[in-house]
Amino acid sequence: MRAVITLSLAASLAAGCSTMERMNPVNWFSSAPKVKPAELEAITASATLAAIWQASVGSAGGYVLTPAVVGSSVYAAAQDGTLARFDNGGQLWRINAGQPISGGVGADGSLVVVATSKGGVLAFDNTGKALWSARVTSEVLAAPQLAEGLVLVRSGDNRIFGLDAADGKRKWVYQRSTPALSLRSNVGVTVTGKAALAGFPGGKLVAIALNNGAAIWEATVALPKGATELERVSDVTSAPIVAGREVCAAAYQGRIACFDLASGNHLWSRDMSSAAGIDIDERNVYVTDDKGAVHALDRANGATVWKQDKLFMRQVSRPIAMGSHVAVGDYQGVVHLLRRDNGVFAARTNTDSSGIAAEPQRVERGFLMQTRNGGLYALKVN
Numbered sequence: 001m002r003a004v005i006t007l008s009l010a011a012s013l014a015a016g017c018s019t020m021e022r023m024n025p026v027n028w029f030s031s032a033p034k035v036k037p038a039e040l041e042a043i044t045a046s047a048t049l050a051a052i053w054q055a056s057v058g059s060a061g062g063y064v065l066t067p068a069v070v071g072s073s074v075y076a077a078a079q080d081g082t083l084a085r086f087d088n089g090g091q092l093w094r095i096n097a098g099q100p101i102s103g104g105v106g107a108d109g110s111l112v113v114v115a116t117s118k119g120g121v122l123a124f125d126n127t128g129k130a131l132w133s134a135r136v137t138s139e140v141l142a143a144p145q146l147a148e149g150l151v152l153v154r155s156g157d158n159r160i161f162g163l164d165a166a167d168g169k170r171k172w173v174y175q176r177s178t179p180a181l182s183l184r185s186n187v188g189v190t191v192t193g194k195a196a197l198a199g200f201p202g203g204k205l206v207a208i209a210l211n212n213g214a215a216i217w218e219a220t221v222a223l224p225k226g227a228t229e230l231e232r233v234s235d236v237t238s239a240p241i242v243a244g245r246e247v248c249a250a251a252y253q254g255r256i257a258c259f260d261l262a263s264g265n266h267l268w269s270r271d272m273s274s275a276a277g278i279d280i281d282e283r284n285v286y287v288t289d290d291k292g293a294v295h296a297l298d299r300a301n302g303a304t305v306w307k308q309d310k311l312f313m314r315q316v317s318r319p320i321a322m323g324s325h326v327a328v329g330d331y332q333g334v335v336h337l338l339r340r341d342n343g344v345f346a347a348r349t350n351t352d353s354s355g356i357a358a359e360p361q362r363v364e365r366g367f368l369m370q371t372r373n374g375g376l377y378a379l380k381v382n
Contacts, residue, residue: 078374098122108146114144204236216264257270274289
């Protein structure tokens, strides 16, 4: 997840528009951090990162365009409207959606959906043929999700729309009040069973019924605290992660917290600020904090297992757990492989130099990184 802080209209008129570029040491939409990042030190490799395949779709521009993976197919997009399907790295088709794309790709093998900065939602079949278009209330920065005959779209005003996958007609919308100051982010929703899980400004996590858009339960990841509106920003800024009977989420200037999936009851939490996100395996919860450190926390209670802090301010991506390793990418397009047991660097490889902003995705035999310039790198651990 990458984010900038924006003010609501009322707050903007009162205080003047502000962005993360001025309020936070990292400007997530630039190619280099505002604070000098750590230089990479030589490592003693205990594994290798090898290419499975490589392709290119085109630049994401100022957006974070996360690709969708369905079996051996990868659907990826570029800001200029390019939408392409790759199968085991080979391009099957490439089209132009007719509008600039801002919201990443959602796909389920039959339907492919992207969204635009003007609230447009565009649906195609798995051959790239246009099927329907719809519109939501504001820009879409998150990749749509497909489930239970619905296309789930999160708009920039924090509404979540359930659109009919057959024709794009609105079936329901979930909305809630938001604080005056919040993060402008590309966080979407996570689908599990018959529910969608979504984080909101003010540190809230909500389970939403797919059949009617009603809230099933609401939980608090983090409580706003501080004397100023800026200090009180505690938005859930990455997609919730589900593992077994648990769901975990992270809040900027807040906490990492895990909850019972069925009831929303609190299991444990840790004070930690993250805008990048988390991953979970059978042992640990992995999180990248807002200074670039990667943490492993005990899944049972949140206790620290290890911390890797040698990537200070390198705009480190959400971690992805891969067997006995954990992988992250950074602002220079470097992919780092850490040992799962102790966080020590195990391997490193370069993509292009444009940086990795999209969330890593699992693919057959490995994982996928998409760079800002649109490079697609499927990698495996040897």
